[in-house]
Amino acid sequence: MPVLVHKQFALQLLLVTPMSISPDSGLELLSAVQRGDKAAFARLYDLYSAALFGVITRILGEGDQAEEVLQDSFMKIWRSANTYDAVKGRVFTWMLNIARNTAIDRVRSADHRDSGLTQGLDKAVYRMGTDEVRDRLDHMGMNEVIGKLKREHQEMIDMAYYQGWSQQEIADRTGLPLGTVKSRTRTALQVLKEALKDYS
Amino acid sequence: MNSQELIGSGLLEAYALGQASTEEVRLVERMRASDPQVDVAITEIELSLEALARKRSVAPPDRVRAALLTELGGRDGARVFPLTRNDRKDQWKTWLAAASVLILAGSIGTNLMLYNRLGRVQDQLARFESEREVLAEQLQVNNASLEGTREQLQVLLDPRRKVIPLAGLPVDPSGSARVYWDPFTHEVHVNVLSLPAPPPGKQYQLWALAGGVPIDAGVFDVVGGLQAMRAITSAEAFAVTLEKAGGVPSPTLSAMYLMGPVG
Numbered sequence: 331m332p333v334l335v336h337k338q339f340a341l342q343l344l345l346v347t348p349m350s351i352s353p354d355s356g357l358e359l360l361s362a363v364q365r366g367d368k369a370a371f372a373r374l375y376d377l378y379s380a381a382l383f384g385v386i387t388r389i390l391g392e393g394d395q396a397e398e399v400l401q402d403s404f405m406k407i408w409r410s411a412n413t414y415d416a417v418k419g420r421v422f423t424w425m426l427n428i429a430r431n432t433a434i435d436r437v438r439s440a441d442h443r444d445s446g447l448t449q450g451l452d453k454a455v456y457r458m459g460t461d462e463v464r465d466r467l468d469h470m471g472m473n474e475v476i477g478k479l480k481r482e483h484q485e486m487i488d489m490a491y492y493q494g495w496s497q498q499e500i501a502d503r504t505g506l507p508l509g510t511v512k513s514r515t516r517t518a519l520q521v522l523k524e525a526l527k528d529y530s
Numbered sequence: 531m532n533s534q535e536l537i538g539s540g541l542l543e544a545y546a547l548g549q550a551s552t553e554e555v556r557l558v559e560r561m562r563a564s565d566p567q568v569d570v571a572i573t574e575i576e577l578s579l580e581a582l583a584r585k586r587s588v589a590p591p592d593r594v595r596a597a598l599l600t601e602l603g604g605r606d607g608a609r610v611f612p613l614t615r616n617d618r619k620d621q622w623k624t625w626l627a628a629a630s631v632l633i634l635a636g637s638i639g640t641n642l643m644l645y646n647r648l649g650r651v652q653d654q655l656a657r658f659e660s661e662r663e664v665l666a667e668q669l670q671v672n673n674a675s676l677e678g679t680r681e682q683l684q685v686l687l688d689p690r691r692k693v694i695p696l697a698g699l700p701v702d703p704s705g706s707a708r709v710y711w712d713p714f715t716h717e718v719h720v721n722v723l724s725l726p727a728p729p730p731g732k733q734y735q736l737w738a739l740a741g742g743v744p745i746d747a748g749v750f751d752v753v754g755g756l757q758a759m760r761a762i763t764s765a766e767a768f769a770v771t772l773e774k775a776g777g778v779p780s781p782t783l784s785a786m787y788l789m790g791p792v793g
Binding site: 368371372375376379380381382383384385387388392397400401404405408416417418419420422423426427430431487490491494495496497512513515516519522523526 | 540543544546547548549559562563572573574575576577578579580581582583584585586587588589590591593594595597598599601602603623
């Protein structure tokens with residue numbers, strides 16, 4: 331009997347694991363883009379632009395700036411496709427990082443501060459928790475997922491991922507010990523993983 | 531830092547969030563390239579962030595797409611890059627990861643099975659051990675019993691010993707016993723053949739009669755086998771009286787049950 335249980339356990343392990351190493355669907359498209367295939371690039375845009383724009387608007391708010399940054403990001407993707415290294419991460423992640431960094435650079439540039447859209451990073455973070463954002467999340471059917479995250483975890487992901495703050499910066503700004511920031515970030519991503527699993 | 535420590539350290543999360551320092555990024559990338567476990571752990575985190583980004587999708591206006599394609603159209607499209615090695619590298623890595631997961635799963639399964647078997651063997655061993663202890667105790671008891679039997683047999687077979695049959699007296703004519711006496715070593719044993727069980731608080735007492743004087747040879751119980759009594763140096767006869775438990779200094783003649791002369 332116990333032997334049977336172990337076989338089932340091993341089988342489950344095999345069934346579960348492929349999900350965590352699911353094939354990277356962007357890889358093929360990006361390979362084509364590397365060869366200068368514009369159709370593949372358009373397809374890449376169709377597949378990922380909404381996700382990237384979501385990240386960008388979360389950092390910059392909606393508006394001309396966000397659209398510019400999305401366009402910039404995709405130009406960077408086109409231009410630097412050949413520097414992409416699959417060993418260093420998935421295509422989607424690589425693209426997300428480009429969009430995120432471009433948006434964060436924009437926030438940090440004087441250009442953005444002068445535009446008056448936001449008054450620097452603190453305001454941007456403050457915006458995260460506002461009703462306006464929550465309403466928007468509602469429309470996107472996201473509140474369910476985010477609602478499962480404790481506020482502290484949500485903020486940790488927002489500050490790190492959407493504001494681009496280092497763990498030291500988060501510690502300085504929140505007054506939390508660095509160790510707490512580290513462990514809370516880790517927990518936040520674990521909780522997020524679980525919440526998304528339930529959601530999808 | 532080994533892979534497990536790295537996975538538990540929170541550094542992979544910082545790396546995926548773009549929070550890691552340049553040296554940390556180098557460390558993570560080095561370990562990711564050499565250890566599929568690290569790669570799987572990072573991919574899991576990346577997938578979470580990708581899923582979050584997907585869930586938070588906001589459709590951009592069509593004009594962005596149009597502007598992009600226009601910008602590309604104005605450029606020379608002949609951007610030829612060699613087919614990446616990354617592709618193959620990645621496939622190779624995926625296979626390696628899959629293979630190691632299989633091996634890991636197999637190994638876990640085997641370990642669990644062996645662990646389970648070990649548990650059963652340990653149980654069995656414990657059972658055998660306690661059985662062995664019981665048997666050892668039994669053996670000791672048997673040895674003691676054998677030793678007693680051998681001693682009794684020695685007494686019975688010793689040709690030097692005198693066997694004195696004690697016969698029932700009028701108090702209880704059916705009584706009978708035997709006394710084995712060694713006149714040289716002065717050892718005395720009594721073997722009860724038939725005597726009524728003594729009432730509570732009473733015991734039978736053996737006496738040796740030497741020169742008409744009763745000498746206390748000790749009390750005994752109504753049980754089978756030989757019972758060792760006190761040493762007696764000389765005797766013409768042995769007698770048994772019923773006395774209070776523990777014995778008395780001089781016999782109660784009215785309660786004399788057995789008597790027999792030394793032949």
